[in-house]
Amino acid sequence: xxxxxxxxxxxxxxxxxxxxxxxxxxxxxxxxxxxxxxxxxxxxxxxxxxxxxxxxxxxxxxxxxxxxxxxxxxxxxxxxxxxxxxxxxxxxxxxxxxxxxxxxxxxxxxxxxxxxxxxxxxxxxxxxxxxxxxxxxxxxxxxxxxxxxxxxxxxxxxxxxxxxxxxxxxxxxxxxxxxxxxxxxxxxxxxxxxxxxxxxxxxxxxxxxxxxxxxxxxxxxxxxxxxxxxxxxxxxxxxxxxxxxxxxxx
Numbered sequence: 001x002x003x004x005x006x007x008x009x010x011x012x013x014x015x016x017x018x019x020x021x022x023x024x025x026x027x028x029x030x031x032x033x034x035x036x037x038x039x040x041x042x043x044x045x046x047x048x049x050x051x052x053x054x055x056x057x058x059x060x061x062x063x064x065x066x067x068x069x070x071x072x073x074x075x076x077x078x079x080x081x082x083x084x085x086x087x088x089x090x091x092x093x094x095x096x097x098x099x100x101x102x103x104x105x106x107x108x109x110x111x112x113x114x115x116x117x118x119x120x121x122x123x124x125x126x127x128x129x130x131x132x133x134x135x136x137x138x139x140x141x142x143x144x145x146x147x148x149x150x151x152x153x154x155x156x157x158x159x160x161x162x163x164x165x166x167x168x169x170x171x172x173x174x175x176x177x178x179x180x181x182x183x184x185x186x187x188x189x190x191x192x193x194x195x196x197x198x199x200x201x202x203x204x205x206x207x208x209x210x211x212x213x214x215x216x217x218x219x220x221x222x223x224x225x226x227x228x229x230x231x232x233x234x235x236x237x238x239x240x241x242x243x244x245x246x247x248x249x250x
Contacts, residue, residue: 001116002029004046006039006062007054007080016052016080016103023105024112036060040068048075050115052099055081056150063151076115143191145171145181152179156195160225162188162206176227199244201233215241 003020007013013032020027031046033039035057043051055062062079079098097111143159145152160172164185171179189206192198200206201223211226221238223231233241 001027001049001119002031002046003027003050003052004031004033004039004042004048005052006033006036006042006057007052008034008057009054010034012054012080012101019103019105019108020052020112023109026116027112036062036064040065043075049119050076050078050112052078052080055079058148058150061144061151076118078111078115143188145179146183147179147181156192156197156208157210159208160211160227161208161229161231164204172227172229196244199241201231201237201241203234205231207231209244 005013005016005020007016013034017030017032020030027050031042031048033042037060039051039053051065053062053065065077077097080101080103081098082101097114099107099111141155141157142153143156145154154171154173158174160174162185163170163172165180167182167184169181169183169185169188171181173179185204185206189200192206197209198206199209207223207225212223213226214224215233215238216222216224216230221233221235223233223241225231
C-alpha cells in the first residue's frame with residue numbers, strides 16, 4: 001500500500017514515517033506534504049491508499065479536506081490530532097479512524113489494519129459521508145476559531161462576546177480566556193446570524209445575550225457583562241436590543 005502524511009511539522013512527519021516504516025510493513029511507500037493544499041495535489045498525483053492527516057495546521061484545518069473531495073474518495077483517511085476534542089467527538093460518531101499525538105504504536109497498527117480492511121471492503125466514501133453528517137451535527141453548537149496554532153472549536157455557550165480589532169477579532173471566552181482570531185468581526189456576525197443569542201449591539205461588538213447582566217443608562221448606554229466588562233450599545237441598536245430581549249426572554 002501507498003501512504004501520504006500531511007502535517008505542517010517536519011519532525012512530526014518524519015517521526016510518523018519512521019513508525020510506519022518500522023511497524024506497518026503493508027505500507028511500502030510513504031510521501032509527505034507540509035500543508036493541506038500541497039497534500040491534496042500530492043493525493044491527486046500519487047493516488048495513495050491511506051492519508052495520515054493532521055488537523056491543527058496553519059491556514060487550513062485538516063478537516064477542510066472534505067471540501068476538496070465532495071463526492072467520492074478512493075483512499076482511507078486517518079486523522080492525527082494532539083488535542084482537538086471537537087474533532088474526536090465527530091470521529092467517534094462516524095467511526096472514522098484517528099490517532100492522538102504522540103502516536104501510540106499499537107493504535108497505529110490497529111488503524112492501518114482497519115484501513116486495509118475498509119479499502120478491501122470498498123466502503124471509504126460511506127465513512128466520509130458519516131463524518132460530514134457528524135460534523136454538521138456538532139457544528140450546531142460549535143464555532144471554528146482560527147488561532148495561530150490551528151483551529152479552536154468553541155461551544156457557543158463558552159463565548160461571552162466578540163470585539164473588533166481592525167481586521168482581527170478578539171473573542172472573550174468564559175473563565176477569562178481571550179483569543180485573537182485572524183478574521184474580521186463581520187465574519188462572525190454572518191456566521192451566527194441565525195443564532196438568537198448573539199446580538200450586534202455596536203459596530204465593534206457582537207455579544208452573547210446569555211452573559212448580559214444589565215442595561216445601564218448612564219453617561220451613554222452600555223451593557224454590563226457577567227465579567228463586568230462594559231460594552232457600549234449604540235442608540236440605533238438600543239430599541240432593537242430591547243425588542244430582542246422581549247422576544248427571547250419574556
